[in-house]
Amino acid sequence: MKAKFDYDCIVIGGGPAGLMAAIQSAAAGNRVAVLERNGVLCKKLRITGKGRCNLTNDCDFDSLMAGIPHNPKFLFSALKKFSNTDIISFFQEQGLKTVTERGGRVFPETQRAGDVAGALIACARKHHIDIFTNTRVLSVWIEEHTVRGVLFRCGKNESRLSAPFVVVATGGLSYPLTGSTGDGYLFAEQAGHTIISPHASLAALLSGEPFMNALKGLSLRNISISLLENGRIVYQDFGELLFTGSGVSGPVILSASAYYKPDSETVLYIDLKPALDEKKLYERIQRDFMESSRKLFSNALDKLLPKKMIPVLIARTGIAPAKPVNQLSREERMTVVRLMKQFSVRIDAIDDVKNAIVTAGGVCVREVDPKTMESKLCRGLFFAGEVLDVDGYTGGFNLTIAFSTGYAAGSGTNKKE
Ligand SMILES: Cc1cc2nc3c(=O)[nH]c(=O)nc-3n(C[C@H](O)[C@H](O)[C@H](O)COP(=O)(O)OP(=O)(O)OC[C@H]3O[C@@H](n4cnc5c(N)ncnc54)[C@H](O)[C@@H]3O)c2cc1C
CATH class of the missing domain: 1.10.8.100 (rRNA adenine dimethylase, C-terminal domain)
Structure with a gap:
């Protein structure tokens, strides 16, 4: 399989969901590329929590589910597999200490969102993930309900990269200047997915x-x-x-x-x-x-x-x-x-959804496998993060969703032929 494709797994979007998916996929032995349209990774993550990044919530599992008003059941398996406490452990393993504040809100001890992004990026580099910035994916390459790779633009050049697994982690429609302009919905529609009309939440x-x-x-x-x-x-x-x-x-x-x-x-x-x-x-x-x-x-x-x-x-x-x-x-x-x-x-x-903290709506979760985040309509296509029709309250629940679904999608690409 490896010789046939440029990569084993291509992740579209270098935000928290995309990087977590990439890290998990690489940890399973895959050759992974992250394609990010911005010049830097994790542009939105760097402004979260007023620059301090409330990266998860230190609560019990029931409270975690209660922090997610839309489609919490879909997230049950993903959150069980990689929960809020796993997120805290993951960052501590990367050398990022955390502190818990009022309402279970977890922040980096340094109080700097950039350090959370830095820890993720360092981990991705440790796993030898190829990161392409200023690279915007234009469409997903699909043949016979099976993903083959992506078509992307870098500068004036358009080109293709092939892979048997593609993870769409392009975010929603909120704060479009950070790069999330809804491209992922188009990729999902290409594969025949239903998009639940995106709208503002936490606004x-x-x-x-x-x-x-x-x-x-x-x-x-x-x-x-x-x-x-x-x-x-x-x-x-x-x-x-x-x-x-x-x-x-x-x-x-x-x-x-x-x-x-x-x-x-x-x-x-x-x-x-x-x-x-x-x-x-x-x-x-x-x-x-x-x-x-x-x-x-x-x-x-x-x-x-x-x-x-x-x-x-x-x-x-x-x-x-x-x-x-x-x-x-x-x-x-x-x-x-x-x-x-x-x-x-x-x-x-x-x-307006553009000014909202998160986008509600997105890729219909009935058409996605909750254990692996793989599309039920197109083999090898995965979704992670805010692009999905799931969203949480304030308190670190949205980044929990991003990390947890990213982890599930990355693990889902661990299928050797
Ligand atoms: C101001 C603000 C504060 C927030 N604070 C918190 C907080 O403290 N705690 C919390 O839990 N949540 C918070 N959130 C929500 C949280 O940031 C998001 O839910 C989370 O970032 C979603 O992660 P994601 O990886 O799915 O998407 P994003 O972080 O949006 O990342 C998607 C990435 O995909 C890239 N991309 C998009 N299209 C393409 C394409 N075609 N080709 C290549 N790359 C592409 C984008 O450039 C972007 O880098 C906050 C949001 C905002 C706006």
Whole structure:
């Protein structure tokens, strides 16, 4: 077999999924090439976790599965074979120590995403993998439902490389400047695969509410949120939120966005005072108002709310801002309480997939073998990483998917004739 082909395995895409697949394939004795369109490998990986790279999550297996909202069952075998703890061990074996932070988030001890990329690349080099940068694959070469290699462009030259195994690890559509522009979907379609329409996940939620501009730049800490779809709570969380001007973002929103459905009526409720129930908040407001009973309503909320929020909340109460607080009725005070406990924001859309942390949708997993990531439609063709219709929450779950499916695909190419 070896003499017939240029390589035993060609990996398209030098991101975390592609490099892990390449390393595993080479570890099985294959001659492996990685073709990467960028001048550098792992461009996206280097900006993950705000430059610190949350490379996995140190949780038990059930929590790992729970961190993956779309198609977790498909990933069961791959995660069993190469789990979050295996990922940590793998990097430690490469000399990269890790630390675990709040919520089980695992980072390199150096706090540098570039070191994670460096460890992967060093491991690939140790396995004598040929790495071709500035090399964009244009199509997959397929004959009689069997992969034969790839057609690629490097500079002005177009050429072919042959291999009995090709791993598509081209990522999704998010952050296209990092190289992920959806080429993998075209390769999958060439082989007859169904593509589940790619869309944003872990993205800002957009709102056309009239007060959005007034709140632009306001960051709220220690708030809790509930996301309601057609009146039903689909997600609740506690943490930090940012008003962007066109909507809401921040950690709790990115996680909530995985539940957003475009065709539903969606409302976000923000509890600005989660530590106080309605009764306690009412008493607190009453106390504040009594202390400064002659103050105008517009000046009486400084101790309770951030500055930018005050005029917006006051406008939504319908109470005259110039009304002295000692003249507010019980019902009016309750209106203030309810708005603080349930500040509603109508959600109209999710941000564009290009600005999302991950792409949901992708190669339909029903057409892929969950143990090996091999196509069920085209022999020798494998998929790994974000190109597949799987995605996780924030917390290191997406890189876990990339490493784990990369490992499965690379191991899947260990088939000697
Ligand atoms: C800002 C940001 C922060 C993130 N932070 C985290 C985090 O902290 N933790 C976490 O778990 N996840 C995080 N993610 C998500 C995570 O980075 C991705 O899920 C992961 O990188 C997917 O890996 P991949 O290898 O499948 O795809 P990618 O990393 O996108 O790699 C695909 C590679 O394929 C190459 N390629 C594409 N088409 C071709 C072609 N035709 N020919 C040759 N090469 C090609 C691309 O150039 C790219 O290098 C973050 C994402 C973003 C955008």
